[in-house]
Amino acid sequence: MHNDLHALRRILKSCPTIAVVGLSAEWHRPSYFAAKYMQSHGFKIVPVNPRYAGGQVLGETCYASLSDIPFKVDMVDVFRRSEDVLPIAEQAVQIGAQCLWQQLGVANREADALARQAGMDSVTNRCVKIEHARLFGGLNWVGVNTGIISARRLV
Amino acid sequence: MTDRQFHPETLAIHAGQIPDAATGARALPIYQTSSFVFDSAEHAASLFNLQTFGNVYSRLSNPTVAVLEERVAALEGGRAAVASASGMAAETMALMTILQSGDHVVAAGALYGGSVTLLATSLAKFGIETTFVDATKPEAFAAAMRPNTRAVYAESLGNPSMVVLDIAAVADVAHAHGVPLIIDNTVPSPLLCNPLALGADIVVHSATKYLAGHGTTLGGVVVEGGKFPWDNGKFPGMTEPSQGYHGVKFYETFGDFGFTMRCRMESLRVFGAALSPTSAWQILQGVETLPLRMHKHCENALGVAKFLQADPRVAWVNYPGLADHPQHALMQRQMRGASGLLSFGVKGGLAQGVKFIESAQFMSHLVNIGDTRTLISHPASTTHRQLDEAQQLAAGVPPDMVRISVGLENLDDILWDIDQALDKASR
Numbered sequence: 112m113h114n115d116l117h118a119l120r121r122i123l124k125s126c127p128t129i130a131v132v133g134l135s136a137e138w139h140r141p142s143y144f145a146a147k148y149m150q151s152h153g154f155k156i157v158p159v160n161p162r163y164a165g166g167q168v169l170g171e172t173c174y175a176s177l178s179d180i181p182f183k184v185d186m187v188d189v190f191r192r193s194e195d196v197l198p199i200a201e202q203a204v205q206i207g208a209q210c211l212w213q214q215l216g217v218a219n220r221e222a223d224a225l226a227r228q229a230g231m232d233s234v235t236n237r238c239v240k241i242e243h244a245r246l247f248g249g250l251n252w253v254g255v256n257t258g259i260i261s262a263r264r265l266v
Numbered sequence: 267m268t269d270r271q272f273h274p275e276t277l278a279i280h281a282g283q284i285p286d287a288a289t290g291a292r293a294l295p296i297y298q299t300s301s302f303v304f305d306s307a308e309h310a311a312s313l314f315n316l317q318t319f320g321n322v323y324s325r326l327s328n329p330t331v332a333v334l335e336e337r338v339a340a341l342e343g344g345r346a347a348v349a350s351a352s353g354m355a356a357e358t359m360a361l362m363t364i365l366q367s368g369d370h371v372v373a374a375g376a377l378y379g380g381s382v383t384l385l386a387t388s389l390a391k392f393g394i395e396t397t398f399v400d401a402t403k404p405e406a407f408a409a410a411m412r413p414n415t416r417a418v419y420a421e422s423l424g425n426p427s428m429v430v431l432d433i434a435a436v437a438d439v440a441h442a443h444g445v446p447l448i449i450d451n452t453v454p455s456p457l458l459c460n461p462l463a464l465g466a467d468i469v470v471h472s473a474t475k476y477l478a479g480h481g482t483t484l485g486g487v488v489v490e491g492g493k494f495p496w497d498n499g500k501f502p503g504m505t506e507p508s509q510g511y512h513g514v515k516f517y518e519t520f521g522d523f524g525f526t527m528r529c530r531m532e533s534l535r536v537f538g539a540a541l542s543p544t545s546a547w548q549i550l551q552g553v554e555t556l557p558l559r560m561h562k563h564c565e566n567a568l569g570v571a572k573f574l575q576a577d578p579r580v581a582w583v584n585y586p587g588l589a590d591h592p593q594h595a596l597m598q599r600q601m602r603g604a605s606g607l608l609s610f611g612v613k614g615g616l617a618q619g620v621k622f623i624e625s626a627q628f629m630s631h632l633v634n635i636g637d638t639r640t641l642i643s644h645p646a647s648t649t650h651r652q653l654d655e656a657q658q659l660a661a662g663v664p665p666d667m668v669r670i671s672v673g674l675e676n677l678d679d680i681l682w683d684i685d686q687a688l689d690k691a692s693r
Contacts, residue, residue: 138315138317139315139507139512139513139514139515141515141518141519143317144315144316144317144519147312147317147318148312148317148318148319151309151312151318215521216518216521238521241520241521244319248287249318249319249320250319251282251332251333251336252319252320252321252327252329252332253319253327253332253346253523253526253527253530254327254332254335254336254339254346254347254348254349254526254530255336255339255345255346255523255526256281256282256336256339256340256344256345256346256347257282257336258340259284260270260272260276260277260280260281261280261284262284262285262292263284263285264284264285264286264287264290265284265287
């Protein structure tokens with residue numbers, strides 16, 4: 112999936128609402144980095160973390176679990192240990208999300224298979240922020256090999 | 267649909283540069299600006315916190331320089347890269363990013379003279395000790411490893427020793443001790459050798475040489491492979507909150523390009539050896555024709571080596587491209603050519619070698635390599651002058667050594683100049 116630029120581009124273009132499971136409210140944590148980046152690039156972030164349930168993170172209401180969210184989310188972005196992902200994947204299927212995205216360092220194969228069986232897109236062990244910046248610009252400014260060879264401007 | 271694996275000739279022209287987002291310019295614009303505006307105080311804060319990607323100040327990053335960084339990363343098969351004002355700056359940044367006082371380095375003895383000085387003298391001043399070993403013996407690297415060793419450093423093809431490093435074997439030694447292998451890949455260039463694919467973790471280049479290729483512009487690049495496990499307990503600076511940058515945990519936050527981000531924010535930003543955007547542009551003009559040039563450099567160098575080998579006025583020739591060179595098989599296994607660099611001795615010794623250099627007509631007596639022009643030098647009195655004779659011999663520099671960086675002139679003309687200079691030297 113990592114090198115399938117077309118699939119990643121399609122996923123990021125078709126998922127305007129992202130539930131971030133395990134989002135920290137501490138500014139120096141990777142989950143906060145990634146969510147803040149996505150928010151500043153036009154995505155609606157839905158914090159999911161029982162620690163802050165009922166409060167706000169990044170100006171958005173935080174929910175205890177995916178099933179508590181009273182509206183549709185497109186992507187479930189997971190910042191939890193790999194062994195904790197399977198129940199989150201089950202909930203993601205139940206709430207009708209289109210994509211299960213396991214973050215850098217997170218890769219639960221059963222959860223990945225479950226999401227695919229349910230017809231969802233599934234990405235493992237990648238950072239949503241890094242992939243967005245790779246495909247839509249920004250990552251190239253810090254010298255990362257984006258793998259993009261093209262005669263078209265980034266759109 | 268999976269992405270195509272593009273060839274080096276295509277990467278050398280395209281990697282890192284798509285048409286300019288603002289103007290559609292097809293060739294690379296030179297962003298000759300020290301600084302970049304913030305959209306708002308919030309945007310500024312996000313940039314400083316590394317929460318969004320963007321440019322702040324050209325000592326940290328610059329869109330023109332970034333193209334060179336990505337292009338060299340792509341040519342090396344690496345994950346990310348950071349450019350610097352010179353090759354020495356690249357090497358210094360690569361080492362200083364991971365080393366601290368009390369650490370130890372195991373390095374090849376056969377290194378460029380400036381690298382020996384950096385390790386043996388400059389880093390020693392900061393309490394970083396280096397053990398130099400025979401670069402032809404992977405077991406010598408293993409024997410020199412200590413509990414506080416934090417890096418192994420060597421050249422893929424030694425300048426001017428022409429020693430070919432068994433990269434995979436030395437990488438195994440480094441990894442068995444949980445430390446990265448850093449390779450200076452300047453002499454082969456990424457076109458002839460890709461150390462990351464052979465197991466190295468970090469590659470450094472003097473871009474001044476074959477990458478730029480025309481003897482005009484200084485620059486350097488550090489490339490990260492993206493596979494080294496920085497969380498193995500030996501590199502707390504990669505995993506713990508950064509003292510040098512806002513408490514960021516580089517490995518956790520940036521994963522397989524965490525080393526590059528740390529190098530950029532803790533070394534480039536602080537030591538300040540940033541590459542000028544104009545220089546990056548000039549180096550990139552060279553990189554576009556790197557594949558064409560390297561093949562011709564190799565072809566001409568082999569022609570020169572064969573000529574010298576057959577010449578009775580010549581005492582010895584050292585070029586791993588020659589079939590009877592002791593490391594020819596290793597060179598063929600891990601390189602796509604032996605580069606344009608070779609060394610030889612004129613019969614009679616040092617005085618005849620000096621006479622040879624002074625008798626050349628168009629071969630230039632100077633201390634650079636990787637130019638379009640053929641360059642000649644006497645390492646013992648120039649690049650390796652700071653070293654004593656024992657250090658010179660350990661670096662593979664006998665007193666009578668003449669180094670040739672074979673250029674892109676007509677081969678017969680190069681051989682003519684060598685022949686007439688040998689004539690004068692041997693009189």
